[in-house]
Amino acid sequence: VVKRALDCGYQINTHAIGDRANRVLLEGYEAAGATPAGRHRDEHTQIVALEDIPRFQKLGIIASMQPTHATSDLNMAEDRLGPHRIKGGYAWRTLKDAGIPLAFGSDFPVEKSNPLDGFFASVTRQTQDLLPEGGWYPEERLTREETLAAFTKDNAFAAFQENQLGSLSPGKYADFVVLSSDIMTIPSPQILEATVVATFVGGEMIYGSLN
Structure with missing residues (x-):
């Protein structure tokens, strides 16, 4: 299916949440010959095996993520995944530092549609009750500038619309x-x-x- 879509010139967006699903996604793109020029997207990218992260970067896959998923899941995610696999969970900083483009959204109606909820989650890794103190795996937080970009100009890049949308610039x-x-x-x-x-x-x- 991926090969047929690539042959037709489509940009592909694939949903993958768990580490196994994300590995299957990578294998499919690799087998089909996907390249960074396609700006293909992985919708959610919630749990990724750490050893698979370089494969995302090589393929240029955009991690289309929803920050409030982390704060909605934090009370049960580690219990279900364990201390090792959770290291690749909701790993915005790790992915960004590996050179993987991010694009943030809400996943409404699964989560609330207000982007400020996602902005807060990204920069604090806390629930709206301000828990846990200091944030959940706070090393994965993004700065406010990085978060704003992920909700605006980086989304425009993901949609091949960076010349029209995403920032306040002449001609946009x-x-x-x-x-x-x-x-x-x-x-x-x-x-x-x-x-x-x-x-x-x-x-x-x-x-x-x-x-």
């Missing part, structure tokens, strides 16, 4: 929101309290007010 569509607080600087718990003041599409305000 100017789709953006204005928030009630600066989520790049406020204390992390306050990220969850931020609200949308205005929404712009194509440079025109379609929701809210700046008064």
